[in-house]
Amino acid sequence: MTTLKVGILGMQGDIEEHEKAVMQACNKIGIGYTIIRVKKGESLKDIDCIIIPGGESTVIGGLVLKSGIFPELKKRINEGLPVFGTCAGLILLAKKVKDKVLGNICQQTLGVLDAEVERNHFGRQRESFETLLKITLIGEEPFRAIFIRSPVITSVWNNTEVIATLENKIVFVRENNILAASFHPELTGDTRIHEFFLKLCY
Numbered sequence: 001m002t003t004l005k006v007g008i009l010g011m012q013g014d015i016e017e018h019e020k021a022v023m024q025a026c027n028k029i030g031i032g033y034t035i036i037r038v039k040k041g042e043s044l045k046d047i048d049c050i051i052i053p054g055g056e057s058t059v060i061g062g063l064v065l066k067s068g069i070f071p072e073l074k075k076r077i078n079e080g081l082p083v084f085g086t087c088a089g090l091i092l093l094a095k096k097v098k099d100k101v102l103g104n105i106c107q108q109t110l111g112v113l114d115a116e117v118e119r120n121h122f123g124r125q126r127e128s129f130e131t132l133l134k135i136t137l138i139g140e141e142p143f144r145a146i147f148i149r150s151p152v153i154t155s156v157w158n159n160t161e162v163i164a165t166l167e168n169k170i171v172f173v174r175e176n177n178i179l180a181a182s183f184h185p186e187l188t189g190d191t192r193i194h195e196f197f198l199k200l201c202y
Contacts, residue, residue, distance in 0.1 A: 002202045003032035007047035010037030011063035013055020013088060017186040018194075022051070025194035031202060041069045049082035049201040052089030054148070054184050057119065060088055061108050070110070077112045082177045084197045087150055090180040091117050098154075113178050114158040121152040121169070121182075133183075135164045135172065138192040145171070145183040152182055 004026065008018050019035050026033040036043055038050060050073075052060070064070050077083050077093075085093045096116035097107045122129070128149065132142035145166075153170035156162060164172035164181075171182040177200070185193040 003034065004049065004198060004202055005034045005036060005047045006198070006201075007036045007038040007043060007050035009050060009052045009060070009064070009089075010039045011055075011060050011067070013053040013060060014086070014184065014186050015053055017184075018051050018053050018086075021186045021191055021194045022198070024189075025191040025198055028191060029195050029199065031198065038069070038073075039067060041067075041072050044069060044072050044076055047081075049084070049197070050076075051197075052083065052085040052092055053186065054087030054089060057088035057091040058107065061092055064092075065108060074110045074112060077110065077178065080177050082197070082201045083112075083179070084194075085113075085178075085180040086184055086186060087148065087182060090153070090182060091119060091151055093178060093180050094153075113173070113175055113180055114156060114160045115153050115170075115173060115175075115180070116155045117151045118154050119151050120149055122147050122150050131166065133164050133166060133171070135193070137163055138196050143185070143190060143192065144188050145181075145185070146187045147183050148187075150182045150184075153180075 093113040094115045094117040095111045099119045133145045135143050160175040
């Protein structure tokens with residue numbers, strides 16, 4: 001049986017929710033797994049893929065910089081390490097970031113995804129919502145997407161492929177080894193997106 005070493009950036013955010021989704025997804029597709037919470041550089045040497053969870057993008061980014069793993073993580077992704085970012089994770093992957101209220105900002109990101117992202121596009125916590133998305137990549141059945149202070153992708157370029165949109169706004173993309181979503185698939189019982197990502201990793 002194939003055994004995947006799945007890294008989850010363990011700084012802040014929906015870490016446990018992603019761990020649960022990975023366990024359920026691996027069990028469904030029949031692969032062995034080890035989950036590693038990535039907080040230090042040495043953890044990056046032992047993983048086959050990494051998930052960057054939703055949370056506070058500025059907090060996660062600051063902790064990544066403080067931990068010293070920032071340059072190595074960026075290097076590994078640029079070399080082909082499969083990565084899946086959700087919500088804040090999407091922001092941290094993008095090459096350009098702006099804020100709906102503040103406009104252009106100088107937020108430090110990994111800068112590996114050819115996309116521009118607008119933070120807090122759908123408003124604050126009280127404006128959170130759920131909706132059904134059509135994502136043909138994972139099947140015909142609509143996916144229940146949960147949006148919590150979510151960003152949107154305002155533009156993509158080069159090889160970045162749009163996977164899903166919501167009212168003509170881009171909310172899910174893929175670029176080579178990078179998968180990124182505006183919403184929180186880890187908060188649903190539907191593991192199809194995690195299954196798709198994990199199948200890319202072995």
